Amino acid sequence: MNNFASYNWLKEYCKTTLSPEDFSSEISLRSMSVEKVDHVSERFAHIIVGLVNEVRPHPNADKLRIATVSMGSAAVEIVCGGTNLVEGMKVALALPGSTVIGHDGQRVTLAVNTIRGVESPGMLCGPDELGFGALKKGAHEIWDLGAVTDAKAGTPLAEALGIDDVMFDVEITTNRPDAMGIVGLAREAGAACGAPFAWQPPIFPVAANDIPFTVAIEDASRCLRQMAVVIDGVTVAPSPWWLQARLLLAGLRPINNIVDITNYVMLEYAQPLHAFDYKKLDGAEIRVRQGRAGEKLVALNGKEYDVEGVLVLADAVKPLDIAGIMGGEHTGTTSETTTVVLSASAFDHVALRRTSRALHLQSDAQLLFEKGLSTEAPPFALARAVELIAKIAGGRVASPVCDERVSPYVPIVLTCNPQKIRERIGIDISDVRILEILTQLGFAVDQLHGAWSVIVPWWRDHDIEDAIDLSEEVARIYGYHELPAILPSGVPPTTPEDATLVWERWCKRFFAGAGYDEFFSNSFVSADDLARYGEDAAQSYALLNPLASDLSHMRMSLMPSILRAVESNQGHIASAKFFELSRVYIPHGNDMPEERMQLVLGEYGHDDVEKAFMRTRGVLDVFAARTGLSLTLLRDETDARWHPSRTAKIMHGEVCVGRIGEIAFATQIAFGINRRVMVLALDLETLFSSMHLTHRYVPVSEFPSVVRDLSIILDERATFDDIVRCAKNDIVASAALVDVYRGAGVPEGKKSMTVSFTMQVERTLTSEEADTALAVISEKLVSELSGILRS
Amino acid sequence: MKDELEKLVVDLTAALSSVHDTAALEVVRVEYVGRKGRLAELMKGLAALSVDEKKVIGQIANSVKARVEAEFARVEKMIADADVKARMTREWLDVTLPGAAPSVGHLHLVSQAIEDITDIFRRLGFVRARHPEIDGDYYAFEALNMPKDHPARDEWETFFIRDSHSAEVMQGQKGKMVLTPHTSNGQVREMEKGVLPIRMISIGKCYRRQSTARHSPMFHQFEGLVIDKKSSVTELKGVCEYFAKSYFGADRTTRLRPYHFRFTEPSFELDISCGICKGVGSVGGVKCKLCKEGWLELGGAGMVHPNVIKAGGLDPDVYAGFAFGWGVERTMMMRAGVNIDDIRILYRNDLRFIRQF
Structure with missing residues (x-):
């Protein structure tokens, strides 16, 4: 899982002054690996805010126009095809040397261009050309910045948009969904950089009773907690730019302020939320239950799912949401919505994972849930969302804060021996330092005699299973790179290799x-x-x-x-x-x-x-x-x-x-x-x-050997083995094939074989003896194989 | 007579001066020192001299004989030397002839890498072991602290064997049959052998459902496992560093970075400084294309999880250890100079590729 985390956002909770590169290096070495550091302002280098002073037709093209664009101190003439271009418009002006995204999705660096005979020292950009394709605009429309910035002409675009930020692409290991949230990552960063972690839990909403609402869990094996609250009097509208910008930088598409806030809180708290339009619900309740026979749900992706047996959030009549995976298309918020139901849940992650696999359906929420989220996260996320909605969409809490759970929360308490931690790491790290590290990460330590009692914070209740896990927490924050490297001290085994x-x-x-x-x-x-x-x-x-x-x-x-x-x-x-x-x-x-x-x-x-x-x-x-x-x-x-x-x-x-x-x-x-x-x-x-490679020594003979060659014409099917058999003799030590010949001088269907016999006995062999032996062999070859000797 | 003897030497020297081959030399030899040659003729006159004269002339004659012999020896050697020289000149060889290569086969690049890796760990007392490539998912996952339905299993794009051979066949503790997605199945299998301490290096084929320039569905890993009564992160670091410096060069540095694996605790990834940018992250001001900020990921490592030690039949209160599992191809391709940009070429059996190494 990768988290595209904004440095500015992280710094709201982790009070660090490190440069982005140093920060990235510290958390890579002690927490999560940063795969890329992206300076957003570099992406927008040489792109500034421009003010369109005048628009006139292009002499050689109907669909193009020429705009005089003020850059503050000076002005340039830009050829532009934007259909919405008007005088007085605030635009993103990309100057030569800047990079923008072309229609093929590739980055291109701009140069002064001559378009249909008119020179254009730059271009006016649409959101897609700036990497914000998620912002819906009409085709061929340039981005009207008036709605998102008050900045004067000539201001660098990143500054004008408030996105002079650094984005970290952080690889979050699957055991740590808590660090998929900005708050969780900031907590890690605080421990890794030794910087204060400054998060304060949001104020829990004060319940009201204007609109009654209830929640119920009917499948206690799959849903562990369900919360909901009704907020009335909201105005659904586009989000303020700063919120949209954060979503865009994280790769999400802004929809409306309510949906954006649920996504914003998911990015911040790593706890998915869902907002329903209260008026589209039948009955003032959410029931978490199994889908019934014949029940179907059109999800936000527009596809219809048969939800029989699938865990759903339902109202009194119908399924609303495939629990933890995807909301329904027909019960979400729209511009007409004035009353929303905010829902937060905790699910059994194994069951949820099975459902997702069975439906072949994935989502950002599901990817978080299936990693295992704590039952203690929903109230914080819900409170944060309520806080933001009140601020941005103007609503107020109108119902009780509904909260059903299948069992009370029991925190994990581990017994930990600091000596064991030292042995496993292999260095002498002090009790004080161990204590400090654990505390920074949110563990509550009660020092008894020798052994410590450690309470695991709720956001780690899925990944910390055993006291052994604490050694990793200590070692990584201490820094693996700070440890000495030594070779194993034990005795090497004497086991033979396979x-x-x-x-x-x-x-x-x-x-x-x-x-x-x-x-x-x-x-x-x-x-x-x-x-x-x-x-x-x-x-x-x-x-x-x-x-x-x-x-x-x-x-x-x-x-x-x-x-x-x-x-x-x-x-x-x-x-x-x-x-x-x-x-x-x-x-x-x-x-x-x-x-x-x-x-x-x-x-x-x-x-x-x-x-x-x-x-x-x-x-x-x-x-x-x-x-x-x-x-x-x-x-x-x-x-x-x-x-x-x-x-x-x-x-x-x-x-x-x-x-x-x-x-x-x-x-x-x-x-x-x-x-x-x-x-x-x-x-x-x-x-x-x-098989073996050990060879027994055979003494070499002191006597010379004698070699005799013989050529014989044989039937095609006679074999070399036949010759060897005929040559079996007390003095013949070996027979070697010299040549097989067919052709002139050898009848069709026959072959001539030349064989070399090496003769050897444990005394000096005379030439006559060798000749005699050869004669015996020849005779046998002739009589037994019907061979014809060649001279 | 004295004068005559002196004259003979002078004449001989003159005669030999025009001699350049053995045949001419023989003619002169017969004329001067043959049985009826000039020297023999002169010596006949010796008999007629008085005893005193004989004494004087005899000495002179002996000296003349020696000079004559030396003269012949000199010319003989001259002729022989000239002959050898002429032969050498005749025996001209075209030294621009192309070489006739001996028939030498090429060991596959992966076999070579396996040898190199084995040799380095052997120096540290690691022993090579062999473990199954098709194994029960018990050894591939459960014994490694990944129970059924654990999402960590998804990280390995595992191939499964079709049920006709698997379900009922592999029932019992070994579970369903899979193609091992890592060599870590060897950890518990090695511990089950019950021979301690363990310093194992297991290099084998692994399989994952991925086929890209960086991933071949079949690849190799080398798995190191150390189990002993005393073991620590610092020793793991020592072994990793020893390997990296031996394989990549003493100028390279390594670092451990936190990571997560279910079967180790703590878990790390080992990075090695980039050989292209020398760990700086940029070359001449331009971001290095090969690495991330000066580092290359070599692979995973960690202290063996107590649950895995338990699964191996050992007491985690007594035994501890560490393990690492790295890709052979990846490691080999990271070695400076190999320059292979698509891992899949390794297993295409293209002789034009194989013969380059």
Whole structure:
């Protein structure tokens, strides 16, 4: 909640002499944050009061005229389109260098302009051009200042309008609706700046009996207090300018003096009030009750609400007002009103909040009420309003001051130990200072032996719940910025870090180091993308209130996000290597979801599928070797989302922990991807517990190894694994693929594979032994795989 | 004979002066020191001399032999040096060839920020913990001193999981399933583990129903939690300041400002001095565009509310502590120089973006 608070208004109650900037800094550091300091006079710099001496036609335009405007000592000729322009009018004259608000709502800085051939060193403004669009004026009318100021021509506008003020945009935390009022904020400011708080409670109206009136609470769970008083003999008219100006600066629209006063008191006391036209009420009473079946109410926003079951203020016959949220359109004050009923209430804030949500109806009053206002606020606000109405609209109290409440008020009394406050803050602050701070904020402290008895002031009866809360009051007014900063004195824990997080970090570094760029997708996916990847949206977590339809489900696999990412990148980057390591969300029966860390790594846009596969598998192999995992691949054709002839399951022992291969053509098409995608998907969550970085040392051989290469033409479907199987031999330590070749010299449907065998035994191997071993392998390849040796 | 020997040296020097390659050198070598060369021929004459003469001439002959050898060595080296030089000149390389970059992937900016943040807190003895992203609203709200229907819940634009998976499934103490709108659900979960003292740093994904240049519906927070027998605002301030100076630079200052959160008491917001205007609020007389009056909001913090400590199964009369929860992206974007103006680009998976970092 933000409070646009006038410094002049605050200073009526907080006797401070600080500059606006110092004041803002003090309350930001000790109370509420000031987000902006706005010097109103700066807004109106180079705008002055002008007096229209003469008006004559524009030579080149029918709708424009030329006014000679006196600035006091001198006069200027201004081109003006104002339809209401007359000689003798007092106007707001904006000179070059001033800023006004254009028709598009943007601020523009004026320069000397030539309009249809006539130079105009400034402009005459309408209220909207000065930021007072809330003042209703006809279109193309300039603001006649005669009604609002006696200032002479040449007076700066801010001074003339009495708004040479500073507005603070203060962020009020939701627990402190009391500080939404000027009085509450001034009390805070007094404590924060060490300035006297000079508010006096308004004089409570003296009851009369000329007009009988009663109030009754029928729903004691939702309405906690209802007050009303009738004021007779009022003259409804526009408010005096000073009052209008305060509302305008706070962002409210002046309506008439009665409504304006209720709004003014709300701004000042943070307690909403409502004024009814007495003559429009049936029966001299307000009943706070549930709306009955079929009852409807047209609210001030012009919309009709079905109020059955909704808490309303009603007269003897009909609902008048949606309690605490919005008044009715037909029972408010108008220029004909002479007798008003002023109403002030306290409601249960939780119930009120539910009603507001159910009706989708919000208002300034409701936003205050739902934060929790005290039952003790209404009489003060009511008295203040009565005082102002008597002064401004000329009425007098004509009824008893009606006051019904559901239970007597019991102030909150806390037991507070000043030593505990010191410990929690961590500094040695004296009892005297603590006492001083609490007193400034309105707490009444009764010092007993050691423990203090603290009475919470009524305006804090919703946010101060416990003695612990008092430590905050003391610490903030003392000033957090005044506290020393020290590092924790305790012993650091020896608990190990969460292993999965340590691995997550290691793995990300590893895969990025291997040349793969990291994707970081939203956890949300659309139901459509789930379907495109052949997943059942009903199986995954769906959001009750998604932001958009493409952010509707929590992903169960990284694949839809990855494929979406490939699709969005393919237009800019023809081929790329990528990975993502992130959690996926698996519903888990009647328990908490399983959040599993998954890896997808791969590449798109490759033109050699064998090489792409080998690169991807290479990462997997090196990863497994580095982390001590023993993974094997098992050809698999069962998952239609993956290419049936180019996919293998990744096995960890007997457990399938992932899949490696190319994405099926159909899947690719479904995502609009026009390139091949080779990926490996790995359920790291399962593997983390088997992973380790400690490697056991194996002594290196003292004897040289011998390498022999062999090229052989094989059937297309013969595998590298077949060759390795044939090469199983006592002296062959490893076999490496050098090259696969198809083309000239190799028959159609065949391929030539060149394999390099490393032979190693724990003695010196002779060349003859190596040749013999190679011959044995060759023979096996020929006989078992029908291979043809190439010379 | 002496003269002849001297002449041989003079002749040899003359002959070698025109030698520039190995082949020519060999010709001269054969002529002078070959088996039938001039030196050998002269030495044959040695036999005919008297013993005394032999003594004298023999010495001279030895000296001549040494000089001859040195002469050949000199020329050999000269030729070799010239050869090497010529080869070096031949082996010309175009050193303006462009580099062939090694294949190095890019760690996502957010992963990098998480590493940086983790490392700073690790130095203070904080231990990283992992907590759920989808959790019961008990942990996200109730345990954090926000009972049902409390208006404070509205401050978090929370995503809820649809009932088919939530209502009956999550009945009991954990409540309705939500996407955690903050990492603070980890506070009570960490306390429930019962291992004390606690110095936890939990960095995880959070979700809120907001999508603007400053808000991504998915974002990250880092949650710090300290629970010990003795704990105070001054220590919280110390940790915050240590982090801010380590992450943003020693020249930056921090301040705590009062704020309100239901789960901490007292509650603060931590501001850090603006890196653009150096905390002054204006640059060259013009209001700083980045900050508010010289300060940037880093995030919330506070002393853990006794009700939260109770919810964690601990006795608030014995244990106290503090907590803070700040946005990773926001913190990272506030670091001078990153210059990202829309947070949502982080999660669009645009390789042209990812590859810049």
